[in-house]
Amino acid sequence: MKVSVILGHPYKGSFNAAIAYIVTETLESNGHTVMFHDLYNEKFNPSIPPKELVCDVSDDELVTLHQREIREADGIIIIHPNWWGQPPAILKGWIDRVLRENVAYTFPVGDNGGGLPIGLLKAKAGIVFNTSNTPEIRENEIFGDPLQRIWKDCIFDFCGVAVFDRRMFRVxxxxxxxxxxxxxxxxKSVINKYFPANRVYNNEK
Structure with missing residues (x-):
């Protein structure tokens, strides 16, 4: 399978980068094709130009590469820290520019965007690995764990990826x-569960 792996952390020596290494190493050991992107290292531009916003077509070759790969991906894995209950700005910009209408989702004919979306991504699973310095009780009771809602409901489910798993490592x-x-x-266990070696995809949670 082709698996898209997206890292959103600026420090190459970070725990996030180490997670990304384990993810890619395990996927490759299991025989999968990895499409890996370190957004900061490749200087992904998170700012969406006005022209791109209104026409859904980008002149940025890196953006079109990401869009092509996300269409092809049989699995999507996102790795990033919890910053203010959100992904880092560069990763938010990646969502804005890559997961566009007619790439990741569409609407029925005649719907101007106010109805229910139709997810277009063929990925069989969306996995998110997060890191945080916020204790779990405070995250859940005070903040309501916004990253869970963002990735599960607002992004993956919206784009048609029904199988979702997320792990938060803290503190x-x-x-x-x-x-x-x-x-x-x-x-490694999570990767082996959803993207095992030489076996049919396992969608059991």
Whole structure:
């Protein structure tokens, strides 16, 4: 299978980058084709030009590459930190510019966009790995875990990806080497569950 892996973290030595390495290594070991993008490293421009906004066609070759790959992807994996309950700005811009109408979703004929969308992505699963320095109780009770709603309901379900899994690793700032090693094992386990080696895709949660 072709799997799109998107990393949204500016620091190459980050825990997010380490997660991305484990993800790509496991996918490749399982025989899958990995389409990996480090958004900061490739200097992805998150700002959508006015012309692109109104016509749904981009003159940016990198954007069109991402759009082509996301159409082809049998799986999508996103890796990013929790910043203010949201993805980093560069990743939000990636969503704005790549997951466009007629790329990731459409509407029935005659619908001006106010009705129910029709998801176009063929990906069999959407997986998100997040890191945070906010304790779980505070995240859930005070903030309501907005990243879960953003990725599961507002993005993947909207674009037709029904199978979703998300793992949050916290508190990273206080984590030990042993804790991080356990998190790496969890990342590998998730990848093996949804994108196993030489087996038919498993959509059981």
């Amino acid at each position: 990273v700032a206080n984590s030990s080497a042993e804790q991080r090693a356990d998190w790496f094992k969890e990342v």
